[in-house]
Amino acid sequence: MTGTASRSVSAGARLVGVLSIDRSIVDAIVAHARRDHPDEACGVVAGPVGSDKPTRHIPMQNAARSMTFYEFDSMEQLRLWREMDDRDEEPIVIYHSHTATEAYPSRTDIAFAGEPGAHYLLVSTREPDTEEIRSFRIVDGVVTEEPVRILDAGVDPHAVQSYMFGQSPATVDYECSGS
Amino acid sequence: MAIEVRIPTILRSYTGGAKVVEGSGDTLNDLLTDLDSRHGGLRARLVTEAGALHRFVNVYVNDEDVRFLGALDAKLSDGDSVTILPAVAGGALGFAAAAAISRHSAAAGAIAQHNAGRRSPATAG
Structure with a gap:
């Protein structure tokens, strides 16, 4: 394990993208995960088709009501997917929590992942005081981690912090960019 | 049709x-x-x-x-x-989860034992 693995995002060949998301939405997702802990929480952040911008947070019920499994209620999912269609939106982020393990896709997550265009955001609530938040693409069974860039729209729209959470060797602890 | x-x-x-x-x-x-x-x-x-x-x-x-x-x-x-x-589904279910949960149970057991020990030092073990 090297702690200095990738200061530069571009150096990591597997880091093909980035999830840019408003802090207010991340806070709402974390609050949802904490509220449902120790059960897994799940939901969607929708955004305009093709924009890659998550703008509308929709917490979903975990129909499985389980500490180790989540599943959207099929009827709630149908209503939401239709609503997104009507609004020219798509699921930009699909999130769920792991409540006793790290925020990394399990084999179950990989087997079920059916939205190749979505960012799969995982939140771990196993520690009571800190959250681990990580984002992945899951396409044809291949998992690719990507940095999470949290946008502080309320503070200064030009001040963008980009970093990844968690303790993976690929962690970019803190990186400022002007873009 | x-x-x-x-x-x-x-x-x-x-x-x-x-x-x-x-x-x-x-x-x-x-x-x-x-x-x-x-x-x-x-x-x-x-x-x-x-x-x-x-x-x-x-x-x-x-x-x-x-x-x-x-x-x-x-x-x-x-x-x-x-x-x-x-279907949108998944979750920690799997070997890793089972291992983590069993570790948590062990930790909970140790804490309970510790607390019991503090209340009644003679039974600490």
Whole structure:
């Protein structure tokens, strides 16, 4: 394990993208995960088709009501997917929590992942005081981690912090960019 | 008879990118066979080798989940709309989770023992 693995995002060949998301939405997702802990929480952040911008947070019920499994209620999912269609939106982020393990896709997550265009955001609530938040693409069974860039729209729209959470060797602890 | 079928992103490689296709059949099973004749491979993504609807997909006839309508035997009529969506599911379930939970149980046990020990030092062990 090297702690200095990738200061530069571009150096990591597997880091093909980035999830840019408003802090207010991340806070709402974390609050949802904490509220449902120790059960897994799940939901969607929708955004305009093709924009890659998550703008509308929709917490979903975990129909499985389980500490180790989540599943959207099929009827709630149908209503939401239709609503997104009507609004020219798509699921930009699909999130769920792991409540006793790290925020990394399990084999179950990989087997079920059916939205190749979505960012799969995982939140771990196993520690009571800190959250681990990580984002992945899951396409044809291949998992690719990507940095999470949290946008502080309320503070200064030009001040963008980009970093990844968690303790993976690929962690970019803190990186400022002007873009 | 024409039945409109809405195809999710992940399966559009079978329909040349089309979001909506048309098919026919008296049951969902017939419809999927009909679709497969023009969109080869689609059926296998929805139906297991054992001939059951795949766990990873949700199929709806109009506003109903076909699991409540007889699954592949669900009856279809002209003008029905069939929607296919990938099930959104997952979770920590697996060996890693089991290991972590057992570690947590061990930790909880140790803490309980510790607390019991503080209340009654003689029994600490």
